[in-house]
Amino acid sequence: MSIILPRGLPAVDRLRQNGIEVVSPGDARGQGRRALRVVLVNLMPTKLQTEQQIARLLGGAGPHVELTLALPDGYRPRNAPAGHVKRFYRRFGEIRGHRFDAIIVTGAPVENLPFEAVDYWDDLRAIFDWAEGRLGRAYYICWAAQAALKHFHGVEKRSLAAKRFGVFRHRVRQPRSPLFRGFGETFDIPVSRHTEVRRRDLEPGRGLVVLADSPQAGPCLVEDAERRALYMFNHWEYEADTLAAEYERDRAAGKEIAPPVGYPAGGERPRPPVNNWSEPARLFFRNWLALARADAGCISAGAAA
Numbered sequence: 001m002s003i004i005l006p007r008g009l010p011a012v013d014r015l016r017q018n019g020i021e022v023v024s025p026g027d028a029r030g031q032g033r034r035a036l037r038v039v040l041v042n043l044m045p046t047k048l049q050t051e052q053q054i055a056r057l058l059g060g061a062g063p064h065v066e067l068t069l070a071l072p073d074g075y076r077p078r079n080a081p082a083g084h085v086k087r088f089y090r091r092f093g094e095i096r097g098h099r100f101d102a103i104i105v106t107g108a109p110v111e112n113l114p115f116e117a118v119d120y121w122d123d124l125r126a127i128f129d130w131a132e133g134r135l136g137r138a139y140y141i142c143w144a145a146q147a148a149l150k151h152f153h154g155v156e157k158r159s160l161a162a163k164r165f166g167v168f169r170h171r172v173r174q175p176r177s178p179l180f181r182g183f184g185e186t187f188d189i190p191v192s193r194h195t196e197v198r199r200r201d202l203e204p205g206r207g208l209v210v211l212a213d214s215p216q217a218g219p220c221l222v223e224d225a226e227r228r229a230l231y232m233f234n235h236w237e238y239e240a241d242t243l244a245a246e247y248e249r250d251r252a253a254g255k256e257i258a259p260p261v262g263y264p265a266g267g268e269r270p271r272p273p274v275n276n277w278s279e280p281a282r283l284f285f286r287n288w289l290a291l292a293r294a295d296a297g298c299i300s301a302g303a304a305a
């Protein structure tokens with residue numbers, strides 16, 4: 001288990017405590033291993049936490065991975081420390097000519113805005129098109145999954161009457177998919193969103209396949225095989241206390257919110273549940289990175305031709 005991260009990134013120490021080998025790009029060059037190059041477009045306000053969560057999944061999944069942190073050109077972070085962003089992140093314009101094997105784009109706290117009202121919408125659409133044309137695999141999370149579906153297929157997100165919030169049981173709908181190698185019939189996964197994509201909007205003629213869903217939470221994971229893209233509406237990356245922290249944040253802001261589903265009752269402050277989604281998440285990312293690595297060999301051969 002190993003991952004290449006920028007030297008000095010705050011997540012490094014925590015990852016090492018969790019048994020993940022972390023090396024810097026300079027140190028990795030002498031190891032003689034071809035790393036799978038993944039770019040993370042991190043739109044979350046909690047950038048440091050999200051970096052750690054995604055790096056933990058990638059670093060614990062097996063293949064040697066090099067992670068590059070990036071932002072859309074027109075994106076202006078409001079919550080992350082400016083020094084952190086300047087030191088560790090690169091703008092899309094700086095990296096669009098570089099070679100990567102896969103991309104992950106996170107969600108963003110702009111669910112209730114029309115897509116066109118997001119100030120970096122055009123820049124994000126450029127990233128979607130770049131990923132489709134240049135990269136082997138794409139993994140879009142929560143709002144980014146909805147945004148990519150809107151961009152590629154014209155699928156609209158729908159507002160929910162109340163925030164869908166908690167840990168929900170989901171069923172694997174395509175058990176023969178290599179992404180679910182090692183899975184059982186069901187798995188739990190955290191859900192945290194104010195909007196949804198409805199299954200009836202995912203017309204078969206669009207080439208979209210629902211890989212997993214829940215009667216309570218709706219579609220979870222949708223595959224777009226033509227683009228080698230996955231649209232994940234939920235959160236493999238969350239830790240046991242992430243939803244509890246979101247609940248406390250929203251309550252402190254005066255928002256009306258019910259405690260997360262699936263959390264043990266603990267008075268006004270819900271206690272984190274047992275994290276029973278970390279092992280399925282590790283399996284899923286191991287399978288996804290295996291597909292990305294297979295694609296990378298094809299891309300390398302094509303680029304050399």
